[in-house]
Amino acid sequence: MTAVNQDIDIAAFVGKSAIVDLGPEIEGVKVWGPETNKAFLKVFLDWYDAESRRLPWRESKDPYRIWISEIMLQQTRVQTVIGYFARFLAAFPTIKDLAEAEEDQLLKVWEGLGYYSRVRNMQTAAQQIMTDYDGVFPDQLADIKKLKGIGPYTAGAIASIAFGIPVPAIDGNAMRVFSRLFMINADIQKPANRKIFEAIGQYLVDPERPGDFNQAIMDLGSSYETPKQAMPELSPLRDFTLATLTGTTDDYPVKSKKAKAKPVYYQALILKNAKGQVLIEKRTQHKLLKNMWTVPLIDVNEVHEALQTPDEMTGYLVAEVSENYGIQPVLMKKEIGYVKHIFTHLIWHIHLYYGQVTSQDEKHINQMIADGQADYAWVAPHQFEQFAFPTVQMKIWSAYQDYDKQDK
DNA sequence: CACTCGTGGAT
DNA sequence: TATCCAAGAGT
Known part of the structure; x- marks a missing residue:
């Protein structure tokens, strides 16, 4: 299989961008080398330190709060989640409270947020934590992944943000940002392509600040690297982003269309x-x-x-x-x-x-x-x-x- | 893997 | 109005 981004040659940009060295081919994607990655992380996290959004769930690293926010944010806008987050925490202050709640009350608190299985799965997971982890949210990635309703994205997000585990959190933002960074021609809608972005994320993630790295991806994806009407020239990563350097931002990510309702x-x-x-x-x-x-x-x-x-x-x-x-x-x-x-x-x-x-x-x-x-x-x-x-x-x-x- | 599972906002 | 979409996971 040839490179997923073979239609451009990253080598051509060495010295003509912020890219200073070449790296390996990861799942068919040619990426930059360690020197460039060091510079990339410096620029990116400096930007995050200066410009990151202040959000209720960023006030602490309490895994319960991070967990609630990550579940609510699945396929749901930040602005919508903000109000629900405080009400949920007030209704169920601890994992134990959640585990013991009546389902009717769960649904009432979740009312209007949609995808109601999320909150039922959260209660199942809370019960798992009570029985399997003595009521303490597990701090190992393998254990976090066992919890109902926590898939690969959410496990990575909680592990990195709450516990500092150096893993990527691959969601739509990450796939969009990575697609534009390296002009990756892989349909982000296809489950099989997920491993490409997981591998790229694992290569890029800052081992010292994985949680901030993953949240910086979110902030970038909701500001300059949006799906539509992106402003890539204002991105802190403009000199690292091949799609920006070639004026092809709107061609990425590759995404197949959904079926009609x-x-x-x-x-x-x-x-x-x-x-x-x-x-x-x-x-x-x-x-x-x-x-x-x-x-x-x-x-x-x-x-x-x-x-x-x-x-x-x-x-x-x-x-x-x-x-x-x-x-x-x-x-x-x-x-x-x-x-x-x-x-x-x-x-x-x-x-x-x-x-x-x-x-x-x-x-x-x-x-x-x-x-x-x-x-x-x-x-x-x-x-x-x-x-x-x-x-x-x-x-x-x-x-x-x-x-x-x-x-x- | 393809399909199921909500909602509200933007264009 | 139609379409896309916003920090996905379960089956």
């Missing part, structure tokens, strides 16, 4: 009881938004094109609800609202219908709740803090409120 169709039933409460159910049997609460959602993907008239649409909903819930609500003929919600891989189209339960149906539902047969509940707005709702349900509440308001 598929449409999914639902009818939502907003069912009110005599107290003015609305029926909700817990998604215990779904993987998506698992154990969070929504109003009943009826899958209409197989039939939504056939349902044309208002009677056909409400008729189908009544039949499904009768079969699945054993009730016969009286619905308004016309839908009262529409909600579209976009996930990474799905687009939910939800048509909202409104109805009132009969007293007999209400008894039936209350009996099911009392029996613990099903995870249903009646809820009024002042009780919303007792349930974890995904954003799509918050949109449904909003649409219902709009209808309710204009109706009066």
Whole structure:
């Protein structure tokens, strides 16, 4: 296999940039030598010392705090995480508190942040730490990697930042920055190419300050070396970055496109009881938004094109609800609202219908709740803090409120 | 390995 | 509006 960056010759830049010596070929990538790397680390960490962002989780090297921040930051923006970080720490001050928490409370604290398995996995990991490490966060890379929800990136980040272990933390920022440094023509979307960036990172990382090195990559990736509209000429690494020296920043990283989201169709039933409460159910049997609460959602993907008239649409909903819930609500003929919600891989189209339960149906539902047969509940707005709702349900509440308001 | 799993902001 | 995306991990 030829060099992954063979279309340029790093040797041609020796003396014509900050590169002063040649190094080995790493996983097919020709890199600079030890003299250049020393100069590179000096420039980079001097920049980090002067310009690094001040963030709540950088106030200490407490592995618990570093861990929380790294999990929250997965596929999530810094600005979003800041508010959640403080609330999470207040709710679960120690690993023990997290290990012993109720799942409902976990989800409530994580509500709105997305990728809810992250917090369930964190609790599993907290329980691992309690049982396997006597409640003390492990300080060895191999042990950190064993924790649920901690993959190669997060293990490297925690190991380097909290414990000073000289390992890289390879995330999207690192792959983008390294791709531009050496003009690496390897698709960062392909899992198989990950080892290339791991190896480059291991070669570059400062053994004395691995945590600062990895965080400097983050700061560079969010400032001058962004995915779009990068400002490579302002980067502290401009004289080390081959893509900058050749004016090819926008060609890197190489990244294949993602699949388009598929449409999914639902009818939502907003069912009110005599107290003015609305029926909700817990998604215990779904993987998506698992154990969070929504109003009943009826899958209409197989039939939504056939349902044309208002009677056909409400008729189908009544039949499904009768079969699945054993009730016969009286619905308004016309839908009262529409909600579209976009996930990474799905687009939910939800048509909202409104109805009132009969007293007999209400008894039936209350009996099911009392029996613990099903995870249903009646809820009024002042009780919303007792349930974890995904954003799509918050949109449904909003649409219902709009209808309710204009109706009066 | 390809797919699943959320959300809100930017262009 | 459509697309991309932001400090990925589990299956």
